[in-house]
Amino acid sequence: MSLSLKWRAAIVAAVTVLGIVFLLPSVMGPDAKLPGFLAERRLHLGLDLQGGMHLVLEVQAEKAVEQAVERMAADLKGALREERIRARTVEPRGKEIRLVLRDAEAADRLQALLDDDYPMLRPKARTQEGGRVEIVLGLDPNEEQRLAKYAVDQAIETIRNRVDQFGVTEPTIVPQGERRILIQLPGIKDPERAIRLIGKTAQLEFRLLAEDVSVDEALKNGPPPGTEILYEHQVDPVTRQVVGRRPLVVQKRVLMGGDVITDARVQIDQRYNEPYVTLNFDKRGARMFERITSENVGKRLAIVLDGVVQSAPVIRERIAGGRAQITGRFSLEEARDLAIALRSGSLPAPVEILERRTVGPSLGHDSIRAGLMALAIGGALVVLFMAVYYKWAGVVADLALIMNVVLILGSLALFEATLTLPGIAGIVLTVGMAVDANVLIFERIREELRLGKSPVNALESGYAKAFSTILDANVTTFIAAAVLWQYGTGPIKGFAVTLAIGIVASMFTAIVGTRVIFDAFLRRRTIRRLSI
Template sequence: MHSFPRWKYWLILAVLAVSLMGSLPNLTTPPSWWPSALSNPMSLGLDLKGGIHLVLDVDVDKAVSHSVEEDIDTARQALRKERIRYSSLTTEASSMTVVVKEATEVDAARKILAENFSTYDITNPADNTFVLNLKQASAKEIRNFAVDQAIEVIRGRIDALGTTEPVIIKQGEHRILVQIPGYEDTTHAKQLIGRTAQLEFKLVDEKGDLDKALSGQIPPGDIIMYGPEQTRNGKSFRQPYLLKRHTELSGNEIADARVSIDSRFNEYAVTLKFNSKGARKFDKLTAAHVGERFAIILEGVVNSAPVIRERIAGGSAQITGSFSPEEAHDLAIVLRAGALPAPVKVVEERSIGPSLGQDSIDQGMNSVIIGSILVLIFMAVYYRMFGMVANVALAFNMLLILAAMSIIGGTLTLPGIAGIVLTIGMAVDANVLIFERIREELRLGKTPLAAIDGGYDKALSTIVDANITTLIAAIVLFQFGSGPVKGFAVTLSVGIIASMFTAIMVTRSIIALSTAKRKRIEKLSI
């Protein structure tokens, strides 16, 4: 006991100083010179701070059909490259049908399709007809990727709102749980999250007859799309466009999107910046089609169809449309975050007000305070002076948990408060093991100082083993649990580490310091 290392005292003082500095932002605003790593208050979860709880359902079948539609373009290009003529290329759900014109080209077509579509099962129900069905494993992979991609896109959009600690996790096979603490505008959040934001650039078919197309005679390789709803002569009207089916550019090639002002009409617009691949394609597109129109299509609606006046080599474009500042800002967010791979639908919605969150905080804090007071009284009465030492270590433990949660950016949830209450009991349990060992040593006739040394040494392995196994369980809970379970696991993990530090090192240092100058001790107050 007399050889307690001096460096441990300095370590405890350093941890105490950092804990005080890390906890201060939870009580007041720290001064400007305060270290940035120690300047963040602990974040509160949805159940304490209030906010929005949404469960989204991803239309994964739509993602599969969209993938098949993209593959039809690959089939078209591969057949044209080998000069194999076909009478039709069609898609339906997870399959495509290819009808070859000439019987002499069937074998060559089969070979090309087999080379390019290994993820499809290819059948030949008729002499010149091939049916390609997407394999189950490939379809499952597309569905899983669609949900994963939707999570990343939604995360980017929510981060742009400026909220902290959102919870965005997968639920089941095709659902996503979204929790946004501290945000109360449910309608705006749903609009922002749910927008597919599919952006496409297609050429206008200048040679096609729009009137004939509207009557049903659509030229091969063309489609009809419509502009936004307008009012003309008191009636609703949408401008039709005859467009090339092939998408020249898509939102996948956008590197950035920012709100800007259209100098021609002095109104809000969104300026797009393409990535290197998109910039090259846009340069090539505008150079090859000067004098022609190309349509900018957002979420299936033709936003505009400007004429390409000259080659555009800068890799940028602008979307106009009489936007309000909020609409332009939201559009820039969704385009910058990327398009959803499939539509999403809100299937569950809850809004938690801050008053309910405050009630939860008050009840949780009351449980912590009452539990702590009862534990402090018990330790002081049952273990006397050693119990008071344990109480000092317990206060240090609570301070350490608060600071650690603030420094690591942890989120405190209602289950997290339960984890803190559990930690109080575990911290005291470690001290109880030590003190009971000391009592055993005294009963064996050892001197007080020898009993203290023996008590700590013999209890050490039991304390470490018990806490390590609990820590492993907490890590597993964090890895595989959902939002509330993760909150419990975080506070429990931090609390376990803090309780081991305070029980093994802090209490021993206090006792060592109090007995260092006493050569002979007749009796221990334990």
């Protein structure tokens, strides 16, 4: 055996062994005792094979922009006060801020302030009536686009943190278009709970109750300026259902938000045996909370989550240490989900569920069975045809075909890829493509044998002349797979990945693998007639 053949044989053997090694953890199951680097390299099943939930969410980015404008309006109001610019009104209206200034001089000073500190705000309209000047400010289009994109990016990161803490393995959370998010949670056992956790805005606010305002009067005539009516849910302790709502008049001013929370944990009340959520604040939050409680002793502080009052305890004394707690007759599961949502941060904007699909585990098992059946039947027919039509050469092609499937599955396991039903279709397609390459080679060899060449020379010419055709066909298919991977989502990407890996594996096994077997057989003995 020549040195070149020895090297080629060693490479084929090494690649095949590596494929088998990386495939072992997936075949032996999670309970098998394997080295650490191998135990982590497993072939994961996709949503359509093991069941789970598929969601498409849309981030209402306009709400995030409006909230940013509200914060800018409050900040601008404080800046006007510091600069002694007299303004009668500073109020946000959607994506705009309306200002009413006392005179033209104040308007000119406002413009200077905007140029220096608020370049993202631009005057959209200006009217003057008497000495009063009314100005409408709007966001710069680039700034509005930046805020909307940030809201989507932040929503993806927040949802990913929540899903990770929820305990789902191998989730898929990717952007889809400009404002949509694709979420796939394979193996999820409680879809409803997952949806509640993912969609919870988790906007936490600490506000004071307007205790000097009558709730009945506010319900009848509307709340006074600077206040609003929020409700505290009354929950049945047995069924955990909301059985009533108690109205409370709450000040609109937010004393502190949830952005200062560093940790949230579930604790059990030793007296009433009910779960509650403890909060830890960062240094800034601890100082703010201490100041709020020291300045409002004897008043009720409402803890508002997503517009619902969770509790409104009376502040008995100044609270230092940067800790607080939320009580609200939670079940243990609700308290855990609330803690996860608060730890991962609030969503920058509400999300809307546009598409929802749940795949049951039994359907996933049926898909696996059907896919493997299709692969087995298709593979068996191909193996039988090659062995009957091309005789001994067909058997060599069948060995390469088995090697091809092993290399595909081993590569998917190596990269910890997710195998989906379209991925199995890609493997079946690759099996046909691998055989197609051998058919081209064998027909070329037959033509050379008919010209009277020896088996060794016919083999050499057959592989050389078929190579360019095989390469062109596989390159064009690989380009199609790359386009599918770039622009496809979910199952389409799974199909593209499997197809691309299959193309590389089939090129290796059909051209290199079978050639090594033929060369090793022909060079060790004198063959006058090739069984093809």
